[in-house]
Amino acid sequence: MSQELIDAITEMREEDVVAITNQLLDEGVAPTDILMACKQAMDVIGKRFEEGDAFIPELILAGEMMTSVTDILKPRMAEESTSDKLGKIVIGTVQGDIHDIAKDIVAFMLDLNGFDVTDLGVDVPPEKFVETVQDTGATIVGLSGFLTLAFDPMKDTVAAFKAAGLDDVKIMIGGGQIDENIRQYTGADAYGRDAMAAVDLAKSWV
Amino acid sequence: MFVQPENWSKLSATEKREARFASWMSTEGRPFASPDAESEYKLRAQRIKDVIDLKKPDRVPITPFVGGYFAKFGGITPYDVMYDYEKYTVAWHKFNEEFKPDFLVFSGAFNPGKVFDILGYQVYRWPGGSLSKNVDFQCLEVEYMLADEYDDFIADPESFYMRTYMPRAFSALQGFGMLPTFFASMELPMAPALMIPAGLPPVQQSLKAFMEAGLAALEYAEASGKADGYLQATYGMPALPGGFTKAPFDYIGDTIRGTRGIMLDMFRQPAKVIAAVERLVPIATKLGVQTATMNNNPFVFIPLHKGADGFMSDADFRKFYWPTYKAVLEGLIAEGLVPWNLVEGGYNSRLAVIAEDHPPAGASYWNFDQTDMTAAKKYFGDWAAIAGNVPSSLLHTGTPEDVATYVKGLIDTAGKDGGYALATGAVLDHTTAENLHAMFTTGKEYGVY
Numbered sequence: 114m115s116q117e118l119i120d121a122i123t124e125m126r127e128e129d130v131v132a133i134t135n136q137l138l139d140e141g142v143a144p145t146d147i148l149m150a151c152k153q154a155m156d157v158i159g160k161r162f163e164e165g166d167a168f169i170p171e172l173i174l175a176g177e178m179m180t181s182v183t184d185i186l187k188p189r190m191a192e193e194s195t196s197d198k199l200g201k202i203v204i205g206t207v208q209g210d211i212h213d214i215a216k217d218i219v220a221f222m223l224d225l226n227g228f229d230v231t232d233l234g235v236d237v238p239p240e241k242f243v244e245t246v247q248d249t250g251a252t253i254v255g256l257s258g259f260l261t262l263a264f265d266p267m268k269d270t271v272a273a274f275k276a277a278g279l280d281d282v283k284i285m286i287g288g289g290q291i292d293e294n295i296r297q298y299t300g301a302d303a304y305g306r307d308a309m310a311a312v313d314l315a316k317s318w319v
Numbered sequence: 320m321f322v323q324p325e326n327w328s329k330l331s332a333t334e335k336r337e338a339r340f341a342s343w344m345s346t347e348g349r350p351f352a353s354p355d356a357e358s359e360y361k362l363r364a365q366r367i368k369d370v371i372d373l374k375k376p377d378r379v380p381i382t383p384f385v386g387g388y389f390a391k392f393g394g395i396t397p398y399d400v401m402y403d404y405e406k407y408t409v410a411w412h413k414f415n416e417e418f419k420p421d422f423l424v425f426s427g428a429f430n431p432g433k434v435f436d437i438l439g440y441q442v443y444r445w446p447g448g449s450l451s452k453n454v455d456f457q458c459l460e461v462e463y464m465l466a467d468e469y470d471d472f473i474a475d476p477e478s479f480y481m482r483t484y485m486p487r488a489f490s491a492l493q494g495f496g497m498l499p500t501f502f503a504s505m506e507l508p509m510a511p512a513l514m515i516p517a518g519l520p521p522v523q524q525s526l527k528a529f530m531e532a533g534l535a536a537l538e539y540a541e542a543s544g545k546a547d548g549y550l551q552a553t554y555g556m557p558a559l560p561g562g563f564t565k566a567p568f569d570y571i572g573d574t575i576r577g578t579r580g581i582m583l584d585m586f587r588q589p590a591k592v593i594a595a596v597e598r599l600v601p602i603a604t605k606l607g608v609q610t611a612t613m614n615n616n617p618f619v620f621i622p623l624h625k626g627a628d629g630f631m632s633d634a635d636f637r638k639f640y641w642p643t644y645k646a647v648l649e650g651l652i653a654e655g656l657v658p659w660n661l662v663e664g665g666y667n668s669r670l671a672v673i674a675e676d677h678p679p680a681g682a683s684y685w686n687f688d689q690t691d692m693t694a695a696k697k698y699f700g701d702w703a704a705i706a707g708n709v710p711s712s713l714l715h716t717g718t719p720e721d722v723a724t725y726v727k728g729l730i731d732t733a734g735k736d737g738g739y740a741l742a743t744g745a746v747l748d749h750t751t752a753e754n755l756h757a758m759f760t761t762g763k764e765y766g767v768y
Contacts, residue, residue, distance in 0.1 A: 125586055165668075168631050170582035177583065209454040211444060214578050261711045261749045262387075262455055289664065290745060294712040307629065 115142070115150040122154035122178055123161075125171060130178045134185050144186040151182055155225050163309045169218070172308065176221050198229040200319035201251035203242060205233030207266035212259035215308075219255060219287065222308040228253075228315055239266070239273035246274070246282055253315055256301065258288040268299040275300075283318045285311060321615040335655025336682060339617040340368055343557070352553045359555030363421045367559070367740065370704045371657055373681050375737035379730055379766030381421045381759055382559065382706060384661060384686065386746035387428040387455045388755075389414035398452030401432035401445060404542035411546050415556065417752070418759055423547050423558040427746055428455060431539035437532045439490030442574050455748060460577040463487050466584065469591035472575075473598050484575070491532075494525030560659040561616020564607035564651075566644035567596035572625040581625070585639060596643040604650035611656050618659040618684070619651050627664030633672055641672060648678040658683045662707075663745060665689040674698040688744035692733040705733055706740035709758055714743065714750035719757035726761040734766065741766060 118137065121129040137147055158175050161167035202223055206216050213235050224230045231249055233241060242254060254274070256267050267286050274282055286301040287310070296304040302318075305311045321342050324330075330338065344364040351357040362377070369376035390400045393410025400407050407429060415423065432447055440448075442463065445456035463484055464472060472479045478500070486496040503513035516522055550556050565573070571592070572581040584592045607619040625631070626640040648658050658678075662685055666673075670690070680702035687695055687707045695705050713725060726741065733739045741762040747755075 127586065166632075168629055168635070169578075170585050170631055170635070173579055173582045174586050209451065211450075211457050211459065214460065260455070260457070261715065261745065264712075264715055264749060290711050292710070292712045294710075294716045298712075298716040 115146065118147065118150045119154040119157070122151065122175065123157045125174055127174065127178055127181075131181050131185070134182050138185070138189070144190045147182065147186060151179060152225070155179070159222065159226075159309050159312070162307070172218050172222070176218070179221075179225065197227075199227040200253060200315065201229045201231070201249050202253040202255060202315060203231045203233065203245045203249060203251045204255035204257065205237035205242060206235040206257045206259075207263050207270055208236055208238045209266050210258045210260055210263045211235045212257070215259065215288065216255075216257035219257065219308045219311045222312050223255070223315055226312045226316070239270040242270050243273050243277045243279065246279060247277070252282060253318055254282055254284045255311060255315075256284065256286045256299075258286070258291070260288075261290050263288055264290075264295055264298060267295070267301065271300040285314050287311060321612045323612075330655075332653050332655060332679065332682070336617060336652075336657065337655075339611075339655045340364075343561075343616050344368065350548075350552050351555065356553055356555040360551065360557055361555075363555065364557050366421060367557075370706075370738055370740050371681065371684060373701070373704065373738045375768045378768060379734050379762050380740045381742070381762045381766075382424050382686075382740045383420055383709075383743045383758075384424050384746050385414070385420075385426045385428075386748040387426075388747045388750055389426060390428060391749075392417070392752060396446065396452045397428065397455045398432070398446040400426075400428050401430055401456070402447055404539070404546075408542065408546040412550065415550050415554070418755055419554065419556075420759065421556065423550055423556045424742075425547075425558065425560070428748075429543065430456065431535060433535045434532045434539065437528055437535055438492060439528075440488065441490060442488050458574065460573075460579070462577055462580045464571075464575045464580075466576075466580065466588070469584075469588065469595055473591070473594050476598055476602060488574075491528035492525045494519070494522035497522050558614075558616065560611075560618030560620040561614035562607050562609070562611025562619040562656070564603045564610070564619055564621055564647065566621065566623060566626065566640065566647065567599035567603055568592075568626060568640045568644065569622075569624045570599055570603065571595055578625065582631075585631070585635065589639075592639060596639065600643050600646045600650070603647045604654075607647070607651050607656060607658075608654050617655065617657050619656050620659045620661065621647075622661045623663060623666075626669065627662075627666060628668050629665070633668055636669060636672060641669075641676075645673075645676065645678060648683060652679050652682040660685045661746075662687045662690060667691055667694065670694055670698040674702075677702050684740070686740075686742050686744075692729060696733050696735065696739075700736075700738060704738050704740065707742040708733070708744045709742065711743065711745045711747070711749065714747070714754045714758070717754060719753045722754045722757040723761045726758055727765050730762070730766050737768065 118133045121133055134147060158167050158171060204220050206212055220230050220232045231245055233245060256270055258267055271284055284301045285303045285305055286299060287305045291304050303314050305314055321339055346357050346360055366376040366380040370380060387397055390397060390410050393413045395406045395410045432445060443456050443458055444450045446452045446454055482496050482498055485492045497516050499513055499516050504510045547558050572578055611619050626636055651658050667690055684704045692708045699705050708729060713721060
């Protein structure tokens with residue numbers, strides 16, 4: 114039965130996902146087991162994405178399906194313990210840039226892969242990133258920027274972490290025009306081309 | 320304005336294109352400050368025409384799509400560009416006089432803030448509007464058409480735009496939502512039914528704002544025409560491109576449904592998405608024809624967004640994106656126009672898809688961003704002009720030597736045997752002056768055939 118749920122998710126059958134989830138609950142399957150099935154399905158989609166067999170539309174729809182399932186499961190589940198998380202990450206789109214679509218996908222994939230993600234939204238000033246890391250004790254920061262105008266704010270944000278003495282915090286950057294040149298320019302620890310790259314980087318840092 | 324000859328409908332697409340080029344390249348009636356400027360104009364226009372014709376020009380033309388960089392070079396802010404036409408003009412002249420590209424590839428950064436203020440534009444945020452004066456304008460992706468409104472859009476896109484989209488996209492145009500159908504004017508006793516809503520305060524306010532914005536747009540057009548006119552007359556730089564339109568999928572995906580909206584629709588209501596993009600083909604084609612004709616320019620600018628690598632599978636590209644985009648390309652080409660595609664992001668997996676079913680040869684221009692140019696040459700070289708690919712990251716962070724090496728590589732591969740123009744991959748917002756000089760100088764020296 115859980116396999117049916119996994120198949121429905123990986124085959125993008127959105128309506129079936131909701132129906133099967135309800136059916137599993139009616140049959141007495143534990144919400145945590147259902148979540149585990151979702152996680153397995155998302156691993157499949159993530160892998161397809163990495164291999165170029167799934168694309169942004171699939172990730173967006175998968176996000177919608179995961180939201181539907183968690184909305185159904187939430188009332189039946191105890192508060193999730195944060196100690197089970199792999200690590201804490203602060204993410205946001207840098208100052209001056211208001212794009213959020215790619216950043217949202219990255220935040221979603223990190224969350225799904227077991228990270229405790231604090232999403233600061235868009236147009237985030239460097240000091241806000243620093244404060245949030247100090248408050249949450251996060252060890253990883255993700256800076257997003259769609260336009261070339263993000264290059265300098267990214268550099269400023271990395272510098273702000275250094276200035277605050279947070280040299281141990283790992284910083285990754287990503288966005289449409291980001292490559293190794295820009296990683297060097299900003300002083301970030303790494304850059305990623307897509308959401309799965311962000312997950313791989315984060316996992317390698319905890 | 321390009322005036323069609325009387326026998327227009329009898330001409331072939333190639334004859335129409337030749338007629339449009341002849342009109343654009345003619346220096347008759349164009350003021351020039353010197354005979355040198357006039358001959359430069361002809362030389363440069365011929366240079367890009369040779370590229371479109373897939374021939375070897377005298378040298379690689381230099382056609383960067385200049386975004387906000389000219390403002391930085393001129394020491395003014397993105398706010399100044401949108402609000403102070405005098406400052407804009409000084410900076411735009413300074414940039415073009417310093418770097419001397421072959422063409423005035425219009426700056427997408429130059430837009431009238433005043434027009435957007437009057438209309439209360441919601442779809443974008445801009446410097447001095449709700450963004451800081453130092454930040455370039457950006458799109459705010461919201462669902463300006465809701466998921467259940469496809470049928471209304473498909474039934475009558477113009478009406479949907481006027482009565483539903485405009486009030487959402489422009490806060491000052493709320494009254495447009497109250498406009499009745501103009502068919503009400505069919506007979507004398509019915510005509511008042513049309514006019515009564517026009518008297519209501521919200522409609523009156525909206526029409527006033529619309530007229531005021533129109534006057535502000537004219538001021539902007541005049542400033543723009545004067546700024547470019549001076550450069551054209553003094554240095555013989557032709558303006559490019561002339562008209563504009565978009566791929567139907569991008570119309571819906573960018574500013575009607577938004578990325579998220581259209582991507583969910585691809586799963587939830589694929590038939591509606593396809594019907595909507597099909598409905599847009601004649602509209603998108605007509606927009607390109609009208610704007611290019613008005614500007615007496617054979618080129619139609621088409622910025623490409625949601626069909627890039629990663630945005631969808633090749634199968635979905637074939638299903639949702641390419642058929643209607645191709646129909647627009649063919650429609651423009653049939654009217655003698657040259658689509659000027661700004662291919663943002665990567666198009667690596669699309670090259671083969673397009674090449675196997677490509678539009679007519681010698682009639683289109685593709686400015687690539689992060690696409691492998693060796694592959695682009697391989698798939699497109701025998702039927703389309705290609706351009707671009709100098710990376711924005713390299714221009715921002717590399718050395719002049721790095722840039723020169725990269726440009727030489729492009730000229731050797733993409734520029735082999737002609738059919739190539741040297742341009743930035745993305746819109747040019749950030750670079751150093753040294754790097755940009757390195758790019759242009761290398762093009763001018765190493766790019767001689």
